[in-house]
Amino acid sequence: MQLGRRDRIRGRGDGSVPPQGELVPDVIEEVLQKFSGLAPGKKPPAAGKPRRPTLCPGCPHRAAFYAIRQALPQAIYLSDIGCYTLGRNLGAVDTVLCMGAAISQASGFYHAHRMRGEDRPIVATIGDSTFYHAGIPALINAVHTGAKFILLILDNSTTAMTGDQPTPGLDRLADGKPAKAVPLEDLVKSCGVQEVKIIDPYRLADLTRLIKETEKGLRSENGGISVIISKHPCLMSPGVAKAQASFRLEVADDCISCGICYQDFECPALGPDPQTGMARIDPNLCSGCGVCVNVCPQGAIKQK
Ligand code: SF4
Ligand code: SF4
Known part of the structure; x- marks a missing residue:
């Protein structure tokens, strides 16, 4: 379709929308604010500590x-x-x-x-x-x-x-x-x-x-x-997930807080205990895949 009045079109062409880049929610919000003249709304508080995207537990x-x-x-x-x-x-x-x-x-x-x-x-x-x-x-x-x-x-x-x-x-x-x-x-x-x-x-x-x-x-x-x-x-x-073997694991006192399991291996179900620094497993995230047992050089991740 040919547009007779191109000057009336707002978008990437006239810079109303950023000419490059992805139209992520924040960008669209800004564009809509400019168009509507409305003041920016309050941003909801971030849910928990920000974390970079990572592969799923058990991936x-x-x-x-x-x-x-x-x-x-x-x-x-x-x-x-x-x-x-x-x-x-x-x-x-x-x-x-x-x-x-x-x-x-x-x-x-x-x-x-x-x-x-x-x-x-x-x-x-x-x-x-x-x-x-x-x-x-x-x-x-x-x-x-x-x-x-x-x-x-x-x-x-x-x-x-x-x-x-x-x-x-x-x-x-x-x-x-x-x-x-x-x-x-x-x-x-x-x-x-x-x-x-x-x-x-x-x-x-x-x-x-x-x-x-x-x-x-x-x-x-x-x-x-x-x-x-x-x-x-x-x-x-x-x-x-239901069909595969699932292991119930815990981190024993042998843990030396080296971080290999939660930093290098980066399973999101593993993280340091804020008090002791030892690794701990979040049972709500853990898939029970059992792979971390072979990641820990101390053999500190064990079956319950
Ligand atoms: S559980 Fe093992 S790999 Fe994880 S921090 Fe402790 S010693 Fe290191
Ligand atoms: S078993 Fe270990 S590697 Fe597998 S999801 Fe649980 S904490 Fe992560």
């Missing part, structure tokens, strides 16, 4: 990122767009560009380092739905050009960030009708990847070991891209 991605950091602390970490971008908090996400870029950037970093005669571990992470959506062409290209890096596909069997839509790896559509599942492993192999392993990231020590071994293997002459499918369903998907 399998947290375990995967923690294992990556433990196994290859000097690696370059390329990641992608999804809830798992929050792996940045865990120090396991260096770059996020656009969907599929974790793989294309990993490939680019590999070739750039190789041209300069340098060698550095490279770990790319991408969610399962992002991989189905935009990772496949980049993976084919990476295989084709002989890149060597580890790709972890964080398979939580859902499209978590946009509201739990099923992925093509499942045998149902968003409306519940049956669908033909396209297994990730088959798809990855069909892209030319020789090495594909599937592991539950809750097996933290095993995953850490697997990442270390995989890194050694891909450095060999015949090595190439190795894919690890880190597979555990999202705890927010209906029925998942």
